[in-house]
Amino acid sequence: MIMAGKYPSEDSTAIDALIAKSGIINRQILKFYRYMRSSGSRKIPSSNASRLERMHPIVRRFLAAIRINTLADLLYTYYLGGSLTRQDQLTFAKIHGMEHRAYLLTGFNALCCGIPTAAMYFLVGEGFQILSRVHSLTELPALFVGNTSFGIGGISLVVDLFRMFDAFWNKRCWAPFGFLPAFINFPTYLKIGWNRIKTGRTAKGACEKIRADTRLMGTAPTRIFTGQGNTHE
Numbered sequence: 001m002i003m004a005g006k007y008p009s010e011d012s013t014a015i016d017a018l019i020a021k022s023g024i025i026n027r028q029i030l031k032f033y034r035y036m037r038s039s040g041s042r043k044i045p046s047s048n049a050s051r052l053e054r055m056h057p058i059v060r061r062f063l064a065a066i067r068i069n070t071l072a073d074l075l076y077t078y079y080l081g082g083s084l085t086r087q088d089q090l091t092f093a094k095i096h097g098m099e100h101r102a103y104l105l106t107g108f109n110a111l112c113c114g115i116p117t118a119a120m121y122f123l124v125g126e127g128f129q130i131l132s133r134v135h136s137l138t139e140l141p142a143l144f145v146g147n148t149s150f151g152i153g154g155i156s157l158v159v160d161l162f163r164m165f166d167a168f169w170n171k172r173c174w175a176p177f178g179f180l181p182a183f184i185n186f187p188t189y190l191k192i193g194w195n196r197i198k199t200g201r202t203a204k205g206a207c208e209k210i211r212a213d214t215r216l217m218g219t220a221p222t223r224i225f226t227g228q229g230n231t232h233e
Contacts, residue, residue, distance in 0.1 A: 011094075018091040023187025026088045029080060034095045082109025083181045085188050089173040106174050107167035114160030114176050121153025 019030045081092040082105040093102030128146030132139045159177040166172055175181055 015091065015094060018087075018094070021191075022085075022088050022091070023185070023189070023191050025184045026084055026188050029084070029184070030088065030091055030095065033076065033081070033092065037095055037097075078105060078108040079113050081105050082113065083176055083178075083184065085175045085185050086173040088185075088188065089175075102173050103167040103171040106163050106172070106176075109176060110160040110164035110167065114156060114163065114178070117178065118153045118157035118160060121149050121156060125149035125153060 015034065019027055019034070022030060077092075077096065081089065081096075084092060084105075089105045090099075090102050093099050093105060098104065125146045125148075128142045128149065132142035132146065134142075156177050163174045163176065166174065175185055
C-alpha cells in the first residue's frame with residue numbers, strides 16, 4: 001500500500017541515483033510513486049510545489065471518498081510497478097519498503113495482470129474466428145486479426161507463466177511482454193543501450209591508448225648508466 005513515510009538521507013541519495021538510470025517515462029513513474037510514499041495526503045504542498053504535487057492530495061482525497069484508494073494503490077504497485085524493467089522494479093520495491101521482496105511485483109503482475117490479459121487475447125481471437133464465418137468479405141481480415149491475437153496471447157501466456165514461476169521460485173524480477181511495458185520501458189532500454197555503447201567506446205579508447213604507450217616504450221631508446229658515469233644506448 002502507498003503510505004506516508006520518510007527516508008534517511010543516504011537512502012534518498014541512493015534512490016535518486018537509481019531513478020536517474022531509468023528512461024524518461026519510468027523515471028516519472030518512480031518519482032511520482034516516491035512522492036506519494038514520502039508525502040502522504042495530509043501534507044499541504046508548499047507554494048513552490050509543482051502542479052502535479054498540488055494535484056496529488058486532491059486525487060488521494062477523491063479516491064478515498066469513492067472507496068477505491070486501496071485499489072488504486074494495488075494497481076499502481078503491482079500493475080504499473082510490475083510492468084517496469086527488472087532494475088526499475090528493484091528501485092520501485094526499494095521505494096515501497098519491500099526491497100528484499102521485489103520479486104512479488106513480477107509474480108503478482110504475471111498472475112493477476114499478465115495471464116488474464118493473455119486469456120483476453122484468446123477470447124478476442126476466438127471472436128474474430130467466429131466473425132470470419134459470417135461473410136466471405138470478412139473472412140480474410142478476421143482470420144488475420146484472429147490468428148494475430150492468438151499468437152500474441154500465446155506468447156504472453158508463456159512469458160507470464162515463466163515470470164510467475166521464476167519470480168516465486170527463484171525470487172527474480174522480469175519485465176513483462178506487452179504493448180504497455182514496451183512503451184514505458186523503451187526509453188529505459190534505449191538509455192541502457194546508449195550507455196553501453198559509450199562505455200564500450202571509452203574502454204576501446206583506453207585500450208588503444210595503452211597499446212600506443214606500450215609501442216612508444218618499446219621503440220624509445222634506453223640509456224644504460226655504467227659505473228664510470230658513461231652512458232650507452
